[in-house]
Amino acid sequence: xxxxxxxxxxxxxxxxxxxxxxxxxxxxxxxxxxxxxxxxxxxxxxxxxxxxxxxxxxxxxxxxxxxxxxxxxxxxxxxxxxxxxxxxxxxxxxxxxxxxxxxxxxxxxxxxxxxxxxxxxxxxxxxxxxxxxxxxxxxxxxxxxxxxxxxxxxxxxxxxxxxxxxxxxxxxxxxxxxxxxxxxxxxxxxxxxxxxxxxxxxxxxxxxxxxxxxxxxxxxxxxxxxxxxxxxxxxxxxxxxxxxxxxxxxxxxxxxxxxxxxxxxxxxxxxxxxxxxxxxxxxxxxxxxxxxxxxxxxxxxxxxxxxxxxxxxxxxxxxxxxxxxxxxxxxxxxxxxxxxxxxxxxxxxxxxxxxxxxxxxxxxxxxxxxxxxxxxxxxxxxxxxxxxxxxxxxxxxxxxxxxxxxxxxxxxxxxxxxxxxxxxxxxxxxxxxxxxxxxxxxxxxxxxxxxxxxxxxxxxxxxxxxxxxxxxxxxxxxxxxxxxxxxxxxxxxxxxxxxxxxxxxxxxxxxxxxxxxxxxxxxxx
Amino acid sequence: xxxxxxxxxxxxxxxxxxxxxxxxxxxxxxxxxxxxxxxxxxxxxxxxxxxxxxxxxxxxxxxxxxxxxxxxxxxxxxxxxxxxxxxxxxxxxxxxxxxxxxxxxxxxxxxxxxxxxxxxxxxxxxxxxxxxxxxxxxxxxxxxxxxxxxxxxxxxxx
Numbered sequence: 001x002x003x004x005x006x007x008x009x010x011x012x013x014x015x016x017x018x019x020x021x022x023x024x025x026x027x028x029x030x031x032x033x034x035x036x037x038x039x040x041x042x043x044x045x046x047x048x049x050x051x052x053x054x055x056x057x058x059x060x061x062x063x064x065x066x067x068x069x070x071x072x073x074x075x076x077x078x079x080x081x082x083x084x085x086x087x088x089x090x091x092x093x094x095x096x097x098x099x100x101x102x103x104x105x106x107x108x109x110x111x112x113x114x115x116x117x118x119x120x121x122x123x124x125x126x127x128x129x130x131x132x133x134x135x136x137x138x139x140x141x142x143x144x145x146x147x148x149x150x151x152x153x154x155x156x157x158x159x160x161x162x163x164x165x166x167x168x169x170x171x172x173x174x175x176x177x178x179x180x181x182x183x184x185x186x187x188x189x190x191x192x193x194x195x196x197x198x199x200x201x202x203x204x205x206x207x208x209x210x211x212x213x214x215x216x217x218x219x220x221x222x223x224x225x226x227x228x229x230x231x232x233x234x235x236x237x238x239x240x241x242x243x244x245x246x247x248x249x250x251x252x253x254x255x256x257x258x259x260x261x262x263x264x265x266x267x268x269x270x271x272x273x274x275x276x277x278x279x280x281x282x283x284x285x286x287x288x289x290x291x292x293x294x295x296x297x298x299x300x301x302x303x304x305x306x307x308x309x310x311x312x313x314x315x316x317x318x319x320x321x322x323x324x325x326x327x328x329x330x331x332x333x334x335x336x337x338x339x340x341x342x343x344x345x346x347x348x349x350x351x352x353x354x355x356x357x358x359x360x361x362x363x364x365x366x367x368x369x370x371x372x373x374x375x376x377x378x379x380x381x382x383x384x385x386x387x388x389x390x391x392x393x394x395x396x397x398x399x400x401x402x403x404x405x406x407x408x409x410x411x412x413x414x415x416x417x418x419x420x421x422x423x424x425x426x427x428x429x430x431x432x433x434x435x436x437x438x439x440x441x442x443x444x445x446x447x448x449x450x451x452x453x454x455x456x457x458x459x460x461x462x463x464x465x466x467x468x469x470x471x472x473x474x475x476x477x478x479x480x481x482x483x484x485x486x487x488x489x490x491x492x493x494x495x496x497x498x499x500x501x502x503x504x505x506x507x508x509x510x511x512x513x514x515x516x517x518x519x520x521x522x523x524x525x
Numbered sequence: 526x527x528x529x530x531x532x533x534x535x536x537x538x539x540x541x542x543x544x545x546x547x548x549x550x551x552x553x554x555x556x557x558x559x560x561x562x563x564x565x566x567x568x569x570x571x572x573x574x575x576x577x578x579x580x581x582x583x584x585x586x587x588x589x590x591x592x593x594x595x596x597x598x599x600x601x602x603x604x605x606x607x608x609x610x611x612x613x614x615x616x617x618x619x620x621x622x623x624x625x626x627x628x629x630x631x632x633x634x635x636x637x638x639x640x641x642x643x644x645x646x647x648x649x650x651x652x653x654x655x656x657x658x659x660x661x662x663x664x665x666x667x668x669x670x671x672x673x674x675x676x677x678x679x680x681x682x683x
Contacts, residue, residue, distance in 0.1 A: 108597045175590050179597045182556060185547035210563050213586050217571065217579030224578075232576060239575075247576055250567070297563075519647075519666050521545060 015515060023118070026110030027515060028095045029412075034117050035092025036405075040481070042084030042124065043398075047474050049077035054436075054470035056453050057463050070453035071139035072131065078142035082259065083166045084124050086393065089401045090262040091116075091173045094201050096412065098177060100506040100513065101195045103186025103522045108179035116172035123165035130155035130162075141451060143248055144219070146233040146241050150226050160223045167212045174205035174212075181205075186505075188524030192286070195504055196279065199286050200265030203293045207254045207261070210297075215251040218244065242307055249300035257296045259393060261289060263360075263400030264331055267353050269504070270407050271335050274350035275342030276501040281334040288327035288334075295324050305376045314373040321371035325364070332361055347499070348422030352403035355395055355430050363391030366441065381451075384444025390437045394473075395430070402429070402480065409484065410498045414512040415491035421483050428476035435469025538609040538680050540673065544664040546601035553598050561587055605661055607652075609680055614652060616659050629654040635683045638674040650674050 015021045015030070025031060052073045056064050065073070095113065099106055107113045130137040135153015138144065144159070152159065181202045185194070194202075221232040222244070231237025233244045264285075272279045279285065301309060301317040335357050344350070366388040370376050379385060410416050439462035444450075448459045455463065494511040505524075509517055548556075568583035599620055606623065608615040614631050617623035629652060637658075639649040650670045651658045662670050677683075 109593060112593070171586055171589070175593045178556075178590070179593050182548045182553060182594070183546055183597050183601050187545055187547075189547065206560065209560055209586060209590060210567065213564060213568060213582035214571070214579055216582040217568070217576065220582070221576060221578045232578075243574060243576060247571060247579070250571075521666070 024114070026106075026114050028099050028107045028110070028113065029513070029515070031107075031113050031117050032092045032094075032096030033412075035088045035095060035120075038117075038120060039085050039089035039092060039401075040484070042080050042088065043477070044481075045128070046077050046080035046085055047477060049073045049080065051470060051474050053077065054467040057455070058467040059464060060455055060457055060460050062454055065453070067453045068136060068139060071141075071451065072137040074451050075138045075141055076127070076131070079127060079138075080124070081393075082142065082255070083163075084120075084127075086259050086397050086401070087166075087170065088120060090201075090204070090259075091170075093197075093262065093266070093401070093404055093408075094173075094177055097408065097506060098180060098198055098201060099184070100509060100517060101198050101504060102181065102184060102189055103505050103518045103524065104180060104184035105516060105519050107176050108184055109176045112172055113176050116169045116176065119165050119169040119172075123162045123169065126158050126165065127162035130158050133158070143245075143252070144222065145248070146222060146225065146244050149222060156226060157223065160219045163219050164216060167216050170208055171212050174208040177201055177205040178209070186518070186521040186524055192283065193524060195265075196268035196282070196285055196289075197262070197265035200261045200268075200289055203289050204258050204261045207258050207293050207296065211251045211254045211258075214247060215255075218247045218251065242304075245304045245307055246301070249303045250297075252303065253300045254293075254296040256389075256392075257292055259397050260360075261292065263356070263397045264289060266400045266404045266407075267335060267356055268331075270349050270353040270403055271338050271357075273407075273499050273501040273503070274347060274353070275339045275344050277338055277342040278503075279334065280337035280340075281330070284330055285334055288330040291327040292324060295320060295327070299324065302371055302373075302376070305373045306380045318371055318373045322368065325368055328364055332357060332364075347406075348417065348419060348426055349403045349407035349499075351423065351426045351430075352399045352406065355426070356399045356403065359391055359395030359399070359430075359433070363388055363393075363396055366391065379444060381449055382444035383440040383448045383450055386450050387437050387440035387444060390440070394437065395433050399429070399433075405484065407499070408506075409487050410494035411506060411509075411511050411513070413488050413491075414494055414510075415487050415489075416494050416498075417487050418483055418491065421479065421486070425476060425479045425483060428479065429473060432469050432471075432473030432476055436466055436473050437469070439463075439466045439469075537611070538607075540607040540609075540676070542605040542607070542662050542665060542673070544601050544603055546598070548598075550598055550602070553594050557591055557594055560590065600664075603664055607661060607677075609677075614654075614681075616652070616661060627659055629656065629659060631681065634681055636674055636677045636681060638671060652677070 015027065016024055022030065022034060025034075052065060053070065056062070056070055095107065098104075133154040135155060138149070138152050138155050138159045140149040140152060149156070181194070181198060221230065224230040225232055225234055225239070231239040233239045233241045235241060268279055268285060299317055299321045301313060302321045305314060305317070346354075366384070370379055370385065370388055406417055406422055443459050443462045443466075446459065448455055496510055497507045498511060499507075505518075505522055506513075508522065564583045564587055568579040571577070571579045602620050604619060604621065606617045608617070609631065612631055614629045614634055616627045616629070618625045634652055634654045637651045637653055639651065641648055648667050648670050649660055650662050650665075650673060651660050662673055665673065
C-alpha cells in the first residue's frame with residue numbers, strides 16, 4: 001500500500017550538493033538535522049549568557065557587568081533558550097522521527113517544512129542584533145510586561161518582529177506535524193498504536209496552534225501602544241497593564257507544556273527500551289497528556305497571584321493548578337511501573353531518562369508549592385521560582401533532548417556513541433545541574449529576589465555554590481558537543497535495531513536510514 | 526492502495542487506485558472544528574475584553590491550518606478507476622468522483638512499466654495504445670505499481 005501523500009511528487013531527486021542542499025532541502029531528515037544543529041548553536045549562545053549571569057552573581061556587589069546589561073542577559077537568555085534552543089530541538093526531533101515512526105515517506109508539506117526552518121535564523125539574527133543597538137537588547141524579562149518593556153530602546157520593534165517570526169515558524173511547523181500525523185500514518189497504525197512521542201507531539205502542535213495567536217496579538221498590541229498611540233495596556237489612556245499579564249500567561253502557561261510534553265514522549269520511548277518491557281499504561285499516558293494540555297488553558301493566573309485578584313479567582317487557579325499533579329503523577333507512576341521488574345541496563349540515554357524522572361519530579365513538587373496561593377505570596381519573584389522552572393526545563397526538557405540525541409544518534413549517523421564519554425557527560429551534567437539549581441531553592445526561601453545583579457551578604461555562599469555548579473554544567477556541555485561530532489565522524493557501526501530492547505518502525509530501518517524511507521509503507525500489526 | 530473488482534464472465538475488470546490516507550474527511554473536519562472553536566473562542570473572549578488584536582491572528586492561523594488540511598486531504602482523496610471492458614479501456618480520474626475520462630482501444634493496448642532513471646526516482650506505469658499513452662498510478666509506490674502492472678498484463682494478455 002502507498003503512503004504517498006503530498007510528499008510523493010517532490011521527493012525522488014537526489015539531494016543537491018553543497019550548501020544548496022541545505023538551503024533548498026525538503027527532506028524531513030535534512031530539515032530535522034538543520035533544526036537540531038540550530039538548536040545546539042542557540043543552546044551555547046543562551047548558555048554563554050547564563051554564564052555571564054552566574055559569573056556576576058558569584059559574589060555580592062557589581063563585578064563584571066552593569067545592571068542594565070545584566071537585565072539584558074536574563075531576558076535574552078530566556079528568549080534564546082525557550083524559542084531558540086528547546087523548541088527547535090523538539091521540532092528537529094519531530095522532523096527526524098515522526099515520519100519514521102508512523103511509516104510515512106516524509107512530512108505532509110515538505111516545502112512548508114523548509115520555510116518553517118529557514119525563518120528561524122532570520123528571527124534570531126534580528127533578536128541577537130538588538131545587543132548592539134542603541135539602548136541595548138530587551139531587558140524587561142522574557143515576559144515583556146508593560147509599562148517596563150515599553151522603555152526598551154531601538155530594540156523594541158526588532159524584538160516584536162523576531163517574536164512574530166518565531167511564532168510563524170512554530171505555527172508552520174505545527175501545521176505540518178498535524179497534517180502528517182493525521183493523514184500519513186501507515187495502514188494499520190491507528191491513533192492508539194502511535195508511539196508516545198508522536199502522541200505528545202500531536203497534542204503539543206494542537207496547543208501551539210491554539211495559543212500562538214494570543215502571543216502574536218499581545219506583542220502587536222505592545223507595538224501599537226509604543227508607536228501608534230493606542231492604549232491597550234496604558235492605564236493613562238484607559239487601558240490595563242494587568243490585562244497584558246493575563247494575555248501573556250494565557251499563552252505562557254501552555255507554552256510551558258509545549259516545552260515539556262515532547263520530553264514526556266521521549267522518556268516514554270527510552271525507558272521501555274532499556275527496561276526491556278512495554279510501556280506500562282499506554283492508554284493512560286495518552287489521556288494524561290491530553291489532560292495536562294486541557295488543564296494548561298485554565299491555570300494561567302497562578303503566575304500572577306500577587307497582582308491582585310478576587311479570592312474566588314485565587315482559589316480557582318490554585319485548585320486547577322493542583323489538579324495538574326494528577327495526570328503528571330500518572331506519568332511518573334507509569335514510568336516507574338515500566339521499570340519495575342524490568343531487565344534494566346544503564347546506557348547513557350537511560351541515565352538521562354532516569355535523571356529526568358527524578359529531577360523533573362522535584363521541579364513538579366516545587367511547582368505544587370508555588371501553586372498554593374497563600375504560600376506563593378512568599379515565593380513570588382524569588383529565586384525559588386527560578387529554581388522551580390529551571391528544574392523543569394533543564395533536567396526536564398534539556399535532559400530529555402540529550403537523552404533523545406544519545407538514543408537516536410546511532411540511528412541517524414550509523415555510528416554508536418562513545419558510551420564512556422557519554423556517561424562522563426551525564427555525571428558532570430547531573431552533578432553540575434544540582435549544584436547550580438538546588439541552592440537557589442534556599443536563596444528563594446530566604447527571600448532573594450530574582451533578576452537582580454547584586455544581593456545582600458547573607459546570600460553569598462549559596463550564590464557562589466550555584467555559580468560553581470553553572471560553570472561545571474556549562475563547560476561539561478562542550479563534552480556533549482564533542483560526543484556528537486565524534487559520533488557523526490565515525491565509531492562502531494550501529495545495527496538496525498541499535499539498542500537490544502528498542503521497538504518501533506524507526507528501528508526496522510538501516511542505520512543510517514536512506515535519504516528516502518518508507519516509500520513502501522510497512523505493515524502494522 | 527489498489528482495489529480490484531472482477532465483474533461478469535472474465536470480460537470486464539475494474540481497478541480502483543487510491544493513495545493511502547489515515548484519516549477520513551469527517552475526522553479532519555472534526556479535528557479542525559475543535560481547534561477552530563478553541564482558537565476563535567479564546568480570540569473572541571479577549572476581543573470582548575478590548576484586546577481585539579488576537580482575532581485577526583487567530584483568523585489567519587485558522588485559515589492557514591484549514592488550507593493545509595484541505596490540500597493534504599484533497600491529495601489523499603485522489604482516485605483513478607481503470608475499467609477494462611470488452612473493447613475499450615476507460616481511465617477515469619478525479620477527487621471522490623470522476624472529473625476526467627480517457628478511453629483507449631483494448632485490443633491495441635500494452636502495459637509498460639518504465640524503470641526509474643535515477644536512484645531516487647520512481648517507476649512509471651503506462652498504458653500505451655496507437656492513439657497515445659496514459660500514465661496511471663502516479664501516487665502508488667513502486668511495489669504497488671509493479672503488482673498493478675502484472676495484473677493489467679494478465680488481463681490484457683500483453
